[in-house]
Amino acid sequence: MVQDWKAKAEAKRQSILDSIPSKWKLDKVPSAQEQRDVTGKYIQQFLDPKEVEITETDAVGIAKQVASGTWTAVAVTEAFCHRASLAHQLVSCLHETFFDAALSDAKALDAYFAEHKKVKGPLHGVPVSLKDQFHVKDVETSMGYVGWIGTFEGKPDDPRKGVYESEMVRELRNLGAVLYCKTSVPHTLMAGETVNNIIKYTYNPKNRNLSCGGSSGGEGALIGLRGSPLGFGTDIGGSIRIPSAFNGLYGIRPSAGRLPYEGMANSMDGQNTVLSVVGPLATTAGSVKLAVQSLLSQNPHLYDPMVVEMPWRQAEEDFIHKQSKSSGLCFGVMKSDGVALAQPPVTRAIDMVVSALEKEGHKVIEWKPTPTHEELSNWIFKSFGFDGGKDLQGAFGLSGEDVAKQVLLPPDAKEFTGTDIAAVNVEQRAAKKKYMDYWNSTAELTGTGRPVDAVISPVAPYAAARPEGYKYYNFTVWVNGLDYTSAVVPVTTADKNKDKYPEGYTPISEADKVVVEDYDAEIYDGAHVSVQLVGRRFHEERMLAAAEYVGSLLGR
Known part of the structure; x- marks a missing residue:
């Protein structure tokens, strides 16, 4: 059995x-050791100047160049297929390539443009990569499981195998996007690092001593190497935000029901207390905005019963821009959740954001919520174990493969009863109300007459975790439990000469002690460092505008 799954992998x-x-x-x-950083000039040496120009243009720029007739969809697609191929060889970030199909689609788009003198949609000719949860016709979906190879989600005779496509795939095609590869994930999707028995480990291209994050780690690594201008991941506990942060990207975790999840593979399907959501990662805030706006133009609520009818709200985006120029914005800031303090590179990044905002006249107050994030995490993690781990165990049992150490498995095999699940849901509802009340109460402190506009928070205590080192999830899961919106903003890079713990620092908990002992300034040197801006439920337009604004203050 062992030999069989290893050979298959x-x-x-x-x-x-x-x-x-x-x-x-x-x-x-x-x-x-020979080449820590394979981004920038290192990977550029394998490309011609035109390929470098194309692949280092963001999705917004690519869409404009194709729409003007300056670039063809075929030329853009070929350039990104080449760079994605290089990226995979350097950091192991792909599960599937379908370059021939992509080039065929690109040729059809060029023919459409030649005939109609207009683009098919706002993403016409823009290559888009997908996390290996999306079903694409004639392309396998393994989701990192050896037992899923050659099947449809572990079912060898399912008639959907090879012909089925996820709803968002259909919409992306309608918008003119060119799909060309699917990216690596940790099997189960429940890990802050990306590792499975098929592709082994996906490393961080900026610092290959470190992780690219998870579970949308292949997306983060690929886009970080500019092997994709725009990609989609999913997030149930940080899986869009962690790879965005670790790879110096913008990304958004929208509230559940804003973007279509219909027809995607998943772990623990049917666990509805804390829902996994889908969202984009990209090199610029404008690209993330383009992706969200474009998808909402497809009326996803008509095709996915879980999506709410909420088109792009320009007034919500304008609110942030207007307030930033008039009475100012107010932010809550959190460096520690009371259990762990973010490591020195991350605390410095938060200080940089706060300083930039205060310099522009914006207000920043300390964020001390009720309930605490530790209290939130208690019931959030319970929800991940409702089925006693049966779904994950069943997927591993198909092949008998080993389980990666990084995977978050339920702490025990006890399956929750309906009464148990109801109790967690009641606890969740009460926590949401208390947190809402706290947020509302900050109106007395902001000086703007309204509660804080966003919360500045670490994504993780680490700039980018070391292999087998991602052990603290509380900086991300609170957002999922409350179903808030969160956008990631790249800030700086770790600097071994600047990033040090205060002299005599004493860990505030056992969890913090693990975080402190993990830190090595030399190993982390050069890694990307980012923050997240957290807004309320369905505040996607506001958080994208806030991310773009904060990024501009930082020169990002």
């Missing part, structure tokens, strides 16, 4: 490499 791993055209194969991949 090896064959799949090799098939991904074999799908890369020989002309794009690297003669040698340096070790992390």
